[in-house]
Amino acid sequence: MRPRFGHRVSPKAAVCGVFVAANFMAIMDTTIVNVALPAIGRDFGVDTSGLSSVNIGYLVALAVFIPVSGWLGNRFGTRRTALTALLLFTVASGLCATAGSLEALTGYRVLQGVGGGLLAPVGMTMMLRAFPVAERLRAQQYVMLPTAVAPALGPVLGGWLVDTASWHWVFLVNLPVGVLALLFGLGGLPDFPGPGAPRFDIPGFVLAGGGLAAVLYALTAAPDRGWESAGIVVPLVGGAVFLAALIPWELRTRHPMIDLRVAQDELFRTTQLVLPPTGAAFMGVLYLLPQFLQGDLDYDALHSGLATFPEALGMLTASQIVPRLHDRVGPRRLMVAGGAGAALIIIVLAILTATPHPLALYPSMYLLGASVGLLFASAQNAAFVTIPASRTADATTLLNVQRQIAGAFGVALAATLTASLTTSAAAYRVTFVTLACLCLCACVLALRVSDRQVREAYDADDRASRAAEVDVSS
Structure with a gap:
């Protein structure tokens, strides 16, 4: 049952509000954490080179769940998928702030990545279905906000929080935004059911998620580890092979996860x-x-x-x-x-x-x-x-x-x-x-x-x- 105040929230306003807030958090999280890594390393007694798992875990989870987002939205509806992803991202942010070890922080960052991987595609799908073609450019005045501000604000806000408080606050800052977006979404977010997803495309999931995760891991780690190292060449080539194999499979299968x-x-x-x-x-x-x-x-x-x-x-x-x-x-x-x-x-x-x-x-x-x-x-x-x-x-x-x-x-x-x-x-x-x-x-x-x-x-x-x-x- 939706809260009574939801009747006063325009469906289009609800879609814009939830999408902007969710996308803002997901995008900013890719930059704000970098500033906090030295302080995290000092707390956990780990040098900078050992902290790569904090970001790589997030990016790999993000990569795995982006391809799944369309199937979940079609299967369970965009409203349920978006609110679940938003809840998962917000809860994971709180858990990251409580992490007592590097291993725990990496695990919580993976949960964040799962939520983040679902938020952007499902949110954009809702925007496209809520606004007719003639109104989308006006809607982009708000949609561009996270894309524009979040990457640049992350280092500024992160540096200020680490200097004046502690590294925990680079994760805690997500909580008020996430809670408000959830309440707003519960109040007025409409559902946009898709054509349905009768069967989960397991080979498509493995090829898309595995290939994208491997390629993103290699691109992220290569500048530090060197392009010639086996730990970069193997996932880069393997990921490219997976993504190349994805194309004929998705074009041939009856129920593709991503209809190419x-x-x-x-x-x-x-x-x-x-x-x-x-x-x-x-x-x-x-x-x-x-x-x-x-x-x-x-x-x-x-x-x-x-x-x-x-x-x-x-x-x-x-x-x-x-x-x-x-x-x-x-x-x-x-x-x-x-x-x-x-x-x-x-x-x-x-x-x-x-x-x-x-x-x-x-x-x-x-x-x-x-x-x-x-x-x-x-x-x-x-x-x-x-x-x-x-x-x-x-x-x-x-x-x-x-x-x-x-x-x-x-x-x-x-x-x-x-x-x-x-x-x-x-x-x-x-x-x-x-x-x-x-x-x-x-x-x-x-x-x-x-x-x-x-x-x-x-x-x-x-x-x-x-x-x-x-x-x-x-």
Whole structure:
């Protein structure tokens, strides 16, 4: 039975509120914990190299359960799946704060990863089913909040909590957000049942979860352990083989866990090619810039986080601008402009490594966030306009799989390049230029996106809405 106050909560508001809160916690958790690792190591008597399991356990669990999210949403309904994942993530956060050993903390982080792996795809599925095509760009003004703010806020908030309180608070900070989101969701979160999931695809689960987990583990650990070590080569190659074998299996089986045929939609496929290089470049910059500021300019963790934070404001600005420009300019031009702008700003950051100046750094990060936000908001909206509601779970699962791999690849690429070059200044410049080239690749790929298909989808949705209004009135 739902609480009485739930009748006053709009279903669309409930979906937005739960999705934003849940996604914010899941994304921020990937960055906020890094700041606390030295303090955790001191408490448990473990050096920094021995703390990798804290993050790797979370990422591997995240990778295993992202592919399952679509099946669970279709089988049990999005409301039940989302609230269960939110509860699991919140409880696991509290348990992490009480951990008395590294082994216990790693186990609780795995539980967090299970919840986090379900939250983003199921939340995005609810958003797509709650909002018709014509309203999704407006909804993205709120949906972009966790993507924009969480990665940049994590280091700032984490550094402040560790310095003023203790490392336990980087996990406790999730509790009020999680509890409020749960109460809000119980009050008004609607259910969006899918087409059903008659049978669990065990081979698909093993191939998708195992392959994604192995690849993400290798990409995360490679910069520290070396790409040539057997502990990296074996999971990287094995994971790639699993993911390659997943494609023919999922296309052949009657009840696939992830229906890869959704990628036959031309607009979805072309936009999915644009997002990975941009995501890799963006996460690479967010990793690289604090390393430069702390290693070469002697910034502390808090001030390097503050120097990075303007990118979040830039992304939020872009989320407000895109709905106003979308119809007049078209998503293709917005994506090309965003990718080109991001490449240009990253080149500026490469120049600033030789002559760094705070007055140039802060506006550069703001413009980088605005450029990336322009591309992200346009591409994510265009990706789903021709996807029917019954297939949104498969589409959002694929989107989140590529997002995780792209982010891990971007960080691994940045860390590897900076470690492989002899001089620090040259290493940062070469790495920034490489990341800028990824953004230019996204520009070229964005030229294939069809504005005509987007307009036709909007027109079809508008005609369907008018027909529904006529039916109701008659």
